[in-house]
């Protein structure tokens with residue numbers, strides 16, 4: 001199949017003197033490359049349904065385990081993560097897990113989890129707000145600017161969250177409803193479970209995993225040059241210009 005296509009491509013090349021390519025009969029080959037797609041008039045379809053999907057599967061999974069008020073988390077999100085999102089978001093799926101070093105206890109009398117956070121109840125409140133925003137706006141492009149805004153702004157948790165929601169087109173009424181609901185409590189519990197099941201177990205925050213893995217070396221590199229680390233890990237065929245600059 002491959003050989004015969006290559007052969008017919010060469011044949012076409014000879015016949016047409018290299019000026020044009022004919023569209024192959026079998027539609028299975030139409031998205032093989034840009035020239036063929038062009039000849040078949042299906043560049044847009046190939047881009048949307050074949051090439052972009054392939055590129056999506058090549059993405060690096062980057063997951064950040066953090067808690068909202070830890071100074072190192074705030075620093076990491078406001079610099080490295082934000083920069084990576086702005087420059088190389090096409091090659092990475094960024095996932096936030098707001099829980100960190102918190103602890104939970106199930107209270108049978110209320111049938112709710114009670115959370116205890118390293119930086120006090122304000123931090124638990126912040127974690128829950130992030131949890132709800134991520135759940136209400138699962139697309140990274142929609143929730144990351146909010147997370148960045150709250151982590152890079154000093155001040156009272158509630159006030160900052162309200163201001164950032166307005167700035168980043170998040171419906172804060174919906175967030176408040178979620179925060180006060182059983183659903184919000186359950187969602188926060190799921191992040192607790194996800195954090196507690198890390199292998200190796202997390203020892204500090206921020207804690208990163210790349211394609212599900214964590215090493216000390218990786219952590220250090222992430223905190224000093226996340227873009228470089230993600231570019232280096234990316235094995236797809238189409239690294240963005242920001243990566244080439246970094247090599």
Ligand SMILES: *[C@@H]1O[C@H](CO)[C@@H](O)[C@H](O)[C@H]1NC(C)=O
Pocket residue numbers: 056057058059060061093
């Ligand atoms: C990244 O996310 C996109 C969209 O949700 C998905 O299609 C793709 O498979 C993900 N890539 C990886 C490596 O998980």
Ligand SMILES: *[C@@H]1O[C@H](CO)[C@@H](O)[C@H](O)[C@H]1NC(C)=O
Pocket residue numbers: 139140141142
């Ligand atoms: C996320 O939102 C962006 C910007 O609106 C959009 O381009 C992208 O297709 C969305 N991704 C998914 C997986 O829906």
Ligand SMILES: *[C@@H]1O[C@H](CO)[C@@H](O)[C@H](O)[C@H]1NC(C)=O
Pocket residue numbers: 061211212
């Ligand atoms: C990325 O994450 C997705 C969804 O969590 C998973 O299905 C996929 O196997 C992961 N890819 C890699 C390379 O770890």
